[in-house]
Amino acid sequence: MSGWTATAERIEALEGVGLDDALVGALERRHAALAGAHAGRVNFYTPTFKVYATSEIKGCGKSAWPAVSITGGECKLACDHCKAKILEPMIPARTPEDLWRVVNEQIAAGAQGMLLTGGSNHRNEVEYDPYYPVVRRIKDAFPDFRIAVHTALVTRDIARRMEDSGLDVAMMDVIGAQDTITQVYHLRRTVADFEETLEHLTATSLKVVPHIVIGLHYGRLLGEWQALEMVQRHRPAALVLVVVMPFYAPEHRPFAVPDARKVGEFFMDAREALPDIPLLLGCARPAGRVKSRIDAYAVMAGLNGIAHPADGMVELAARLGREVRVTPACCSIAVGDEVLAAASGRDEGIAIDLDRIMADERARARPAGRLGAIPVVAQTAA
Numbered sequence: 001m002s003g004w005t006a007t008a009e010r011i012e013a014l015e016g017v018g019l020d021d022a023l024v025g026a027l028e029r030r031h032a033a034l035a036g037a038h039a040g041r042v043n044f045y046t047p048t049f050k051v052y053a054t055s056e057i058k059g060c061g062k063s064a065w066p067a068v069s070i071t072g073g074e075c076k077l078a079c080d081h082c083k084a085k086i087l088e089p090m091i092p093a094r095t096p097e098d099l100w101r102v103v104n105e106q107i108a109a110g111a112q113g114m115l116l117t118g119g120s121n122h123r124n125e126v127e128y129d130p131y132y133p134v135v136r137r138i139k140d141a142f143p144d145f146r147i148a149v150h151t152a153l154v155t156r157d158i159a160r161r162m163e164d165s166g167l168d169v170a171m172m173d174v175i176g177a178q179d180t181i182t183q184v185y186h187l188r189r190t191v192a193d194f195e196e197t198l199e200h201l202t203a204t205s206l207k208v209v210p211h212i213v214i215g216l217h218y219g220r221l222l223g224e225w226q227a228l229e230m231v232q233r234h235r236p237a238a239l240v241l242v243v244v245m246p247f248y249a250p251e252h253r254p255f256a257v258p259d260a261r262k263v264g265e266f267f268m269d270a271r272e273a274l275p276d277i278p279l280l281l282g283c284a285r286p287a288g289r290v291k292s293r294i295d296a297y298a299v300m301a302g303l304n305g306i307a308h309p310a311d312g313m314v315e316l317a318a319r320l321g322r323e324v325r326v327t328p329a330c331c332s333i334a335v336g337d338e339v340l341a342a343a344s345g346r347d348e349g350i351a352i353d354l355d356r357i358m359a360d361e362r363a364r365a366r367p368a369g370r371l372g373a374i375p376v377v378a379q380t381a382a
């Protein structure tokens with residue numbers, strides 16, 4: 001049994017999760033050889049931790065980072081893993097005037113920023129053209145209001161228009177397998193089109209945060225490593241990994257739950273490929289024990305941000321010697337907040353005092369050797 005497996009087995013919340021000892025051993029060896037600016041620190045984004053001995057941290061405030069769709073719930077692509085359902089709960093803003101109104105309402109309700117997105121046309125482009133002037137107006141009126149845009153595929157000219165409008169963060173899904181583009185996205189575009197989009201965006205001053213959706217090919221890993229190579233060639237501000245959640249897959253093309261072991265291997269390959277940029281795990285991933293396995297591998301691989309971690313992950317990270325922080329809020333990875341924070345040198349998370357936590361847990365006379373779920377000590381934010 002590897003040393004890290006033994007460590008994980010001492011954590012009550014990870015009991016019976018079924019970590020793969022061979023993979024854990026490999027992660028332990030490979031992590032020891034890592035060098036890079038982002039190898040040691042992990043920030044957990046969670047609305048669910050409790051502040052030590054006080055009240056519960058506020059839950060997921062929808063108004064802090066609303067998602068706004070310029071097409072409402074419509075999307076011409078209707079990809080097999082989504083069928084436009086991701087857009088349905090978003091706030092619609094089908095005209096530039098609507099967007100101005102929605103943003104003003106959201107700011108009045110406490111929003112700090114938003115994700116701007118919309119359904120695609122048949123070429124996987126979101127038609128933002130009429131919206132750039134109002135985005136400029138929003139940024140001029142509310143310079144601190146952050147806007148992350150889901151770009152979809154763009155030309156060099158569109159990337160420059162996005163930059164000129166004052167958008168803060170540009171996000172896109174990077175797909176590395178032609179079969180996935182053709183079959184899952186029903187799209188007549190090429191892998192090269194996705195790489196060119198990344199190239200055009202990283203040529204601007206936008207903070208570019210590509211996403212790789214692990215298991216996008218009906219739950220199988222297919223083009224992920226090619227996507228990783230594309231990201232490596234263009235050095236974005238950060239990379240977000242998510243694991244496919246195929247709630248809306250058609251019955252005749254079901255998605256498997258991605259193999260947690262392969263997901264863990266991909267995490268480590270991504271970490272080694274990109275030691276100098278923040279590597280984040282977004283909130284989308286399957287629930288249950290597979291989530292616990294995936295999250296444990298993410299911690300072990302040395303990812304820097306994990307949204308909505310499974311129970312036991314803070315303790316695991318601390319026991320593995322990571323510098324652990326907790327941001328008691330909803331997943332701001334989705335809007336690039338972690339990236340903006342990393343770029344500006346801000347420390348958003350709350351440092352936790354593990355010694356104090358363990359002493360407190362022991363004082364509560366839990367069964368010997370068991371720490372239970374660790375609460376967060378809300379010390380000073382460093």
Ligand code: SF4
Nearest residue numbers: 075078079082083084
């Ligand atoms: S293009 Fe985006 S919104 Fe449209 S179906 Fe595909 S994943 Fe969903």
